[in-house]
Amino acid sequence: MSADVPEEPVTDLRAALEAILMVIDEPVPATMLAQVVERPVDDVERALWGLSEAYTADGRGFDLREVAGGWRYYTRDAYAGVVERFVRDGQEVKLTQAALETLAVVAYRQPVSRARASAVRGVNCDGVMRTLVLRGLVEEAGAEPETGAHLYRTTGYFLERLGLRDLDELPDLSPFLPDDLESLEETTGDQTRF
Amino acid sequence: MSADVPEEPVTDLRAALEAILMVIDEPVPATMLAQVVERPVDDVERALWGLSEAYTADGRGFDLREVAGGWRYYTRDAYAGVVERFVRDGQEVKLTQAALETLAVVAYRQPVSRARASAVRGVNCDGVMRTLVLRGLVEEAGAEPETGAHLYRTTGYFLERLGLRDLDELPDLSPFLPDDLESLEETTGDQTRF
Amino acid sequence: MFGLRLETVTDTASPDLPPTAAEPGAAGDSGAGSGGFEVHLDNFEGPFDLLLGLIAKHKLDITEVSLSRVTDEFIAYIKANGPAWDLDQTSHFLLVAATLLDLKAARLLPSAEVEDEEDLALLEARDLLFARLLQYKAYKEVASVFAGRLAEESRRFPRIVPMEPKFAELLPDVLLGIGPDQFARMAARVFTPREPPAVEVTHIHQPLANVREQAEILADRLRGLGRATFRVLVADCAGNYEVVARFLALLEMYRTAAVAFEQDAPLGELHVTWTGDDEAELDVGDDYDGGPAGETKEDDDT
Numbered sequence: 001m002s003a004d005v006p007e008e009p010v011t012d013l014r015a016a017l018e019a020i021l022m023v024i025d026e027p028v029p030a031t032m033l034a035q036v037v038e039r040p041v042d043d044v045e046r047a048l049w050g051l052s053e054a055y056t057a058d059g060r061g062f063d064l065r066e067v068a069g070g071w072r073y074y075t076r077d078a079y080a081g082v083v084e085r086f087v088r089d090g091q092e093v094k095l096t097q098a099a100l101e102t103l104a105v106v107a108y109r110q111p112v113s114r115a116r117a118s119a120v121r122g123v124n125c126d127g128v129m130r131t132l133v134l135r136g137l138v139e140e141a142g143a144e145p146e147t148g149a150h151l152y153r154t155t156g157y158f159l160e161r162l163g164l165r166d167l168d169e170l171p172d173l174s175p176f177l178p179d180d181l182e183s184l185e186e187t188t189g190d191q192t193r194f
Numbered sequence: 195m196s197a198d199v200p201e202e203p204v205t206d207l208r209a210a211l212e213a214i215l216m217v218i219d220e221p222v223p224a225t226m227l228a229q230v231v232e233r234p235v236d237d238v239e240r241a242l243w244g245l246s247e248a249y250t251a252d253g254r255g256f257d258l259r260e261v262a263g264g265w266r267y268y269t270r271d272a273y274a275g276v277v278e279r280f281v282r283d284g285q286e287v288k289l290t291q292a293a294l295e296t297l298a299v300v301a302y303r304q305p306v307s308r309a310r311a312s313a314v315r316g317v318n319c320d321g322v323m324r325t326l327v328l329r330g331l332v333e334e335a336g337a338e339p340e341t342g343a344h345l346y347r348t349t350g351y352f353l354e355r356l357g358l359r360d361l362d363e364l365p366d367l368s369p370f371l372p373d374d375l376e377s378l379e380e381t382t383g384d385q386t387r388f
Numbered sequence: 389m390f391g392l393r394l395e396t397v398t399d400t401a402s403p404d405l406p407p408t409a410a411e412p413g414a415a416g417d418s419g420a421g422s423g424g425f426e427v428h429l430d431n432f433e434g435p436f437d438l439l440l441g442l443i444a445k446h447k448l449d450i451t452e453v454s455l456s457r458v459t460d461e462f463i464a465y466i467k468a469n470g471p472a473w474d475l476d477q478t479s480h481f482l483l484v485a486a487t488l489l490d491l492k493a494a495r496l497l498p499s500a501e502v503e504d505e506e507d508l509a510l511l512e513a514r515d516l517l518f519a520r521l522l523q524y525k526a527y528k529e530v531a532s533v534f535a536g537r538l539a540e541e542s543r544r545f546p547r548i549v550p551m552e553p554k555f556a557e558l559l560p561d562v563l564l565g566i567g568p569d570q571f572a573r574m575a576a577r578v579f580t581p582r583e584p585p586a587v588e589v590t591h592i593h594q595p596l597a598n599v600r601e602q603a604e605i606l607a608d609r610l611r612g613l614g615r616a617t618f619r620v621l622v623a624d625c626a627g628n629y630e631v632v633a634r635f636l637a638l639l640e641m642y643r644t645a646a647v648a649f650e651q652d653a654p655l656g657e658l659h660v661t662w663t664g665d666d667e668a669e670l671d672v673g674d675d676y677d678g679g680p681a682g683e684t685k686e687d688d689d690t
Contacts, residue, residue: 015255020255061211073546094538104531161541173530281556
């Protein structure tokens, strides 16, 4: 471990960031941190990544990560066993296959209507969508102009639960998809379902 | 700083303690920590002091201290200034719609659990409830006897912010409600969640 | 090309046709135990999931050949599960089944005999089915990536700890931005359910084609023509969905003896003859159209 590696010193900037991160209860963007410490965003981001890497290299029980557009402390997964006993909210219920698939469609197609999501899966997904909304993973995002159907999109909580910085970090879907999906889109749009 | 001091390695015990300390929201006695990590209290106390000293020696922005018989992370005094600035400027002053709605549920249903409030709103409101507590608008009020779930009620500060002297001054809801909502009350009460 | 479809239907006991089997009364004698091979595949998330499951079971790639090889199993699955399904589920499966049967039929036909227009329609239907199958497969794969990430992420806990009191005191005053009356109004809105709990799912998805309506159209036409081929009867259909609805309507009319079928060869042209009353109202149940089942039930199958 760090005993024989000359460790990068904890600079004043790093320490200031550590202090602030200790009082936040939701992810805080680097830009906001930069404002408070009055330093360029680049410096702040470099310091945050530096801290994060050092925590990992030192094998600390916590980890600093950028998730859902902001930085915050997390416990390291290796210690999930002992931490679980202290976490009040307890375990999340596992999502069903239906919920996972619908969530995937919403994630890549947002904003998307229930009808469209149902068409992709070949299964009505009204109930599943309600569950996803109730779980806070998906939220309403206005209505389709032509049909008035509710549209849905993923939430920041979705990013948090998946440990993603933003939607751009979603795994690329295109390798799995047929080439002519664009035209398919058009047809399904008209037909609503197959 | 630590660059030239051979640092003590982060042992597994230390890392486990770091992980736990990162999620607890009130000071935890060493005896309880010892139980969870299944190690003798002496070892645990030595590890806690070791961590605390290392954090100080490294000049980290946080500090591990034993206060009133329990251990907890604090921000280091040297960085109180920057943290204060962050707290004063960084946070949103205006409540979000989600927070206002949850506040309304608590105000008219107190004492109420997070699960119940989530059910009424149809959206998970755990995070929002924490914000309301943090903002001093809502406070814990014991636990539900059957489930052990925490209950919440509004605070004096809430009344102050709304310009009311006491809860009796909250306007009656009935003029705004559809006629048949009384029976509905009963059903949602039983169900708690969908 | 619907000849094969009818054959599949009539070769087995006709009341077991999935949509009819959706009637509560028909559940008992349904095809679950009707011999042949059984499909040990449970809980499929719709027709695409089932197709992928069957193809994977046979260790096949997604090709036209593999589609035709699993067609029978696909139909068997529908027959076995039909009674437990609602119309909405069934129709999704039926639409895919229709395409599968068409494809299989086309593979059996000497290719030269297929007329151009139909050929083209079939190719389109096939491509669409492939595209949707692949699309669904992509989302399914990504869903399993999601599951992995969720599981991994559930082992990491974010720090969500209330601020030390000395900092919490510094938080600026909260701005509610509304007065007591507005607050009460908002509370009332939150407590009022957005949609009455009793209504929900059934009418959200309106079938694009209504079987009873299609039956009216068919009856109208057959009263005039007396006799027509199925191909002629569906020539003006707007899409697959309507063709299927019209086919279901014909089966309903067959049940009430309003029409008779004739088919010279198993895959030959299907002729439909009007045998119903020229004046009386058409008796076609609305159990295909998502209404509450059980009102106009008549189990007097021919």
